[in-house]
Amino acid sequence: MIFENLRIGRVAVHEVFQRAEDRAIRPPALAEHLETLSPEALGAFRLRMTEALAGQTQSIQMRIARHDAASYLTLVETLIGAADNDFLAQSGLIANRLAEAQMARRIPGGMLVVFDGTAGAPPVPFIGVIKAETQAGLRRAQDGARVIIEFLQNIFLTPATRLYKIGIIFQDNAAVPRPSGRRAYVFDSNISASNREAAAAYFYEGFLGCALPSDGPYETARFFDLTKEFVRKSDLDPERKRDLIDSLYVFVRDEQDATFTADQFGDRYFPPDMRDPYTDFMRHRKFTPSAVVRDTSQMGKRLHRRRLKFGSDIELSASPEALANKVQLEAIDGELVDGERPRWTRITIREALSGEQ
């Protein structure tokens, strides 16, 4: 939704290099002209953007941490609405900035695509950068009567998402002081790796001046509560609901990835016909389609105890582990009451009664 009505404007492509052996910066090769993209190339370019940014666990709305005069934000804002020549010149400064930010020698070089455009309804202007590593590949082509296999170097933006990173700054309102009125989105396949500090930080932090959002604890708890509500209101049978809630506990508490999305949970655990309704439910409750930083620090007791209710007056309380390992619940047919056979529950607890609170 954030990237609907996406229109790409001007595109400049520079090349940045891996640092030299003495870790000295090798100056980027700067573009001399703006690029002209064929409709097909533009289509593919747009597709890469939405593939990466829309609802991926590696795509996240960032906090803009640096917004002083020397910051990335201040620099890219000079590109919005700039004349073509200025756009090209200023985008070269962005390439230099990336070269500086790539401090470690293990960071590969690549193409730096700087582009402007609008997205959303009504359209909001943005400046985007893509750092795309180049690949080599083979292509089969017809040369007259002969078919030849060509070796292609410097292909970039293939569908392999781990080979590019994207940073987008939206300018919702230029009239308010930075960083208000601006939004930053970053896609980086390394973000979700558990060692989140190392791999991705040079791009989103050193280069873009962003930081992981601080609303992770709040959003994680909200995700947990909303999903639980959705499961509770569904018409699945009680056993199936309990399984899903079990999975929700594990997903929130035990998964190692730094970020997650609601759809990731839905696609993994809900039956296919409930996935679209779940997406719809979360959208109506205004839960972000982007990734959320997994943080259970504010969830307190919610993750430590589970309470199961039977009828209106009986409760069973246990830790999630005990519930999974020591408690067995089984739905059985009860005894006839007025010609109806109610559903009862047989509970087996692999422990002796040890007291009463």
Next chain:
Amino acid sequence: MKDRETELLERWRKEIAMYSAWGAFVSETLTAAIGRQIQPQATDRFLRIPIAPRIKEEASLLAKAFHRGKPYTNPYDEIEDKVGIRIVVLFSKEIRVVETTITASDQWTAEKARDFEEERDSRPFEFDYQSLHYVVRSKEVLARGSVDIAVGVPCEIQVRTILQHAYSELTHDTIYKPKVQAEPRVKRAAAKSMALIEATDDYFTQVRDQLATAEEPGQRVAAALNAHYRAFTALEPEPSPLDTLIVDHYKAWAGDDFEVQLSGFLQEKTFLADFIRERASTQLLYRQPSVLLVYLVIKDAPRGAVANSPLSNQELAPMYGDLGERLPDVGA
């Protein structure tokens, strides 16, 4: 004094151009009028054989006038099918649609010459040749090219179903026209065929009614899409079989209040009009009114929209992109 055959032929040869012109005029007028009557159905799907006037051969004119034992006092004027046209439709109910068109025209006077339903009612135990015949006559002098058509020139119109037509092709020349009476065995076989044809027409009609009931929801959706496409994109839609295919697949997501659902969606996503216009010139998909339905379903059910879709992933991906979504990975 000339003999009666030469006399008749000389007059016929003089007037044949006028009869041809009258036949052509009736054909064209009827084709157009039927077209208006059955809109939006296509005329060439309704008329199973194009309407074309047929002029009687000299030999059969002479035979009918003098050699078939018909009690004419003035054979030339009394023979009303010197020019004739035949209208062939699929269902017996459609015959009455054509009849209404014939009798409603103010270009001629129409007189019923034969009605198989009336014949059936009067002889319920017989299964015989069935057709609806009208004779239309010019009301006033009509100039057509270099020919003036006089008042009262007749043209016979035969209206029948494709099944009745097949029966008459089978039997007409052999059983009815010659004076020789066919054998009872042949007549019995012909009557059995006619009975079967009448029963088949009943079944055809049942099939048609059931199909119409089944197609009704899709048609409601298609009509709404058609109207909105025009207003939304300012383009003239170009519905093709692709449109039917798409509506058929995606109508499952159209609710009872589809009109409301669709116009709400389009108001929210006005920018889609630009994407549709940009691609319509080179891609048939974007000239289909149902492209709006695809967008709607992508938004409401992103996974459902791609599963088993009649559209390929290459076709769907840009549409997901327009809505800021990525094509979900739902497996092949």
